[in-house]
Amino acid sequence: MAAMSKQLSEQFSEQLGEHLAALAALLDERGMLLDAEECRPYVTGARYGNGQALAVLRPTDANQIAGIVAYCAKARLPLVLQGANTGLVAASTPDASGNLLVLSLERLRKTIEVDAVNRSVLVDAGVTLQELNDALEPHGLFFPIDLGANPSIGGMIAANTGGARLIKYGDVRHNLLGLQAVLLDPPGQMLDLLQALRKNNTGPDLKQLFVGTSGAYGVITAAVLQAHRLPQQTATALVVPRDQAAVLQLLQALEQDFPEFLAAFEGISGACLDAVARHIPDIGNPFAPEPVPEYCVLIELSSAGSPQAMGVSLEDALTACLEKLFGDVIVNAVVGRGKELWRLRHAVSEAVRQEGKVIAFDISMPRSALVAFRGEALGLVDSRHPWLKVMDFGHWGDGGAHFNMVWPADAPLAYDAVIVGTLRHAIYDLVVVKYHGSFSAEHGIGPYNQAYYHRYISASAQQLSGKLQNLLDPQRLLGVTWFGEEGER
């Protein structure tokens, strides 16, 4: 830009003004934000990403989006899509160039249509998870992907979120019956796949293209989701396994006794438990007066069946099962107190942040690899960087692990991004190469994971993903994530 002549530069901004005016004409009076202050929430990511936007577009229906996309394709204006902007990989915020338009879906939230008999719901992409669940609740239903944040449905699909109960309900992909998207080619074409069908084998399932692709393949405008019946009873326990191998024995024992009810199986290291007890008011060590254990597992059984009809108390059944395992597999347990135990679990991230600079991981692997991986990774950290505090927790039930560490303020070395980068590579190498796992279990790619994508995804998969992206977005106007090979960017 510095080299641009004054005349060209004036011509350029005049043209830009025309573009913005043309886009504004497609929207209502609250449809375009230009003021830097007003734009700030849209250019700052929930965890990473802090850029600049040419403008923020806030359409209220899918036809406006089709118009925006058609115009942007003609004028070659790049877009980044944003739902509730709760993602953790900077996929929904613009880069620093200031050339990108933010296309916010937050005002696309007219429709929430529940079909109780079909257990399905038609929703606009901007509807938030909380709004959706509020609308489902009177029907005794809910959308079972539960997360700490309150994302939009479109964002949840684009990120294919999982949540703490994936082992019982699956991820978003498993509960997506229909989808509507606006395509970039032909520009602005509507792809309407809004069916509410559990069985429909009439060719390629095109909606899958838009799941987990961070808005790089098209603009999701609406969806049909499968709803589930609200739990009528739950049983919760925090259990201390005898050792690490016993965690998997415990998981298998619970799947043997309660395969349909096991809703969560969350490992929490003693370091995390200890941090919660020290930093979070009103939450103590639940095992007191005994000391914080080395490791524990939060278990939840749930059933949406009426306890009378089932004739079973999950808490009694869980207690009996744990008693059976006592000594051999587990050495301590707190049963009940569900609210308190989940509060503890959800406080882990906040408590760990209080311990120093967090080095976060969002990995997964076959469940059978979790014990070996954890042992090896602990050894690796200890031998290389003994001052780092591993504070890990994870969704053992679905193979997920947050092998997080903290760089304490009182470490012998100041925080060093190069050391962290090298360590991150070493851990990812273990996960992906040795244990056939994933370097991004839940959070997606986005700019934050772009380099790891190129490092760990096979060349053939990158080639095909890039071809798909070029097919769906030939001008590469959409999103900030590139799924092709690095050299093709």
Next chain:
Amino acid sequence: MAAMSKQLSEQFSEQLGEHLAALAALLDERGMLLDAEECRPYVTGARYGNGQALAVLRPTDANQIAGIVAYCAKARLPLVLQGANTGLVAASTPDASGNLLVLSLERLRKTIEVDAVNRSVLVDAGVTLQELNDALEPHGLFFPIDLGANPSIGGMIAANTGGARLIKYGDVRHNLLGLQAVLLDPPGQMLDLLQALRKNNTGPDLKQLFVGTSGAYGVITAAVLQAHRLPQQTATALVVPRDQAAVLQLLQALEQDFPEFLAAFEGISGACLDAVARHIPDIGNPFAPEPVPEYCVLIELSSAGSPQAMGVSLEDALTACLEKLFGDVIVNAVVGRGKELWRLRHAVSEAVRQEGKVIAFDISMPRSALVAFRGEALGLVDSRHPWLKVMDFGHWGDGGAHFNMVWPADAPLAYDAVIVGTLRHAIYDLVVVKYHGSFSAEHGIGPYNQAYYHRYISASAQQLSGKLQNLLDPQRLLGVTWFGEEGER
């Protein structure tokens, strides 16, 4: 061919001979079949399709397949893929031209690797469902897509089969963790996505391209599947609802009481029940001495949990639930006799065939539409063609319906394909246009449903599906199904 000069024709067959020799060189001595008798099982479909093959290729590993694909791409030889050849839409058999090679995956069945802790299994594409379940059984596991046939795993993925217990376990797509495929472009490239992960958000989920696309997008060579624990107790009942509306009330009542256990909810019309009682030895009317009811529903609850741990008898609970519904929702019920009742259910197709020429439907819709659709469709048939006997049954739990009819031998008119075609269109119009359902719930497209695909799938979806097919198979060498627009074929 008739117009081809003798010289050209000789040159052509000489070249063909070279091609076959080159392909044979990639295979072992049992790897290529040329003899018409030996080829017959490979060119005849399970229900439709009766063609001719240039040769049948029977590779034993994925590398041989890569070699075959590379050679065929260079020589422009078209291929049709075949697993166990149990599909019902002629998608796995060659057309009549005699120009297609059949690429049979039946010998690709070395690997069945069970990971019991991860509840997953790595299998070669040619492994059959039965072989897989035999290998899973010692681990207390099974693959829960149960079908009348014994398909290969690759074929099940290519068809995205559902089965009678979809309501509890989902379809193949829901239980597919990883996949390996040989691509047509670059010719013979291996796409290895063989992960055993429940959570992995690292870009587009490429394996979805190969699910439900009848082998038109690539050659599936291996997969990782999620296994489930084998049921430890089941409860079965055949129930007579008060009327059609009561069928959905019954479904909702069961989902309210037993949401995690409801494994099957299969509607059977009185006409089907009556045909089974008359044609199938040793199966009578289960409600005798009362007459065959107008409609009944086969219910199965199942749990993989040990009855002791759960402390619940599903049969007792089901009985109590049905007693509660008696009078208001249901008017008769047989509880227990699971084996006998499922035998009855599985005998329906055979019994209906004995009644005359079958006009079969494989449709689905939102469950909330099933009653209205059935009423309207019965009226339509009765008003237009009163001699046709509707003998319908269906998977009400997942919205599936086999609205089958029989053209009896003693009808006033002889069977007339034009009348049947017109009626089929009218029923499909009802299903797809009025009730937002699907004209092919389980069986897929294939040549048999090709015309309906073009009629009912939106232009934008056909365009995108065709672009994908051209991207994945630029020379259009693979399969016999075309997912693009009719004019682009």
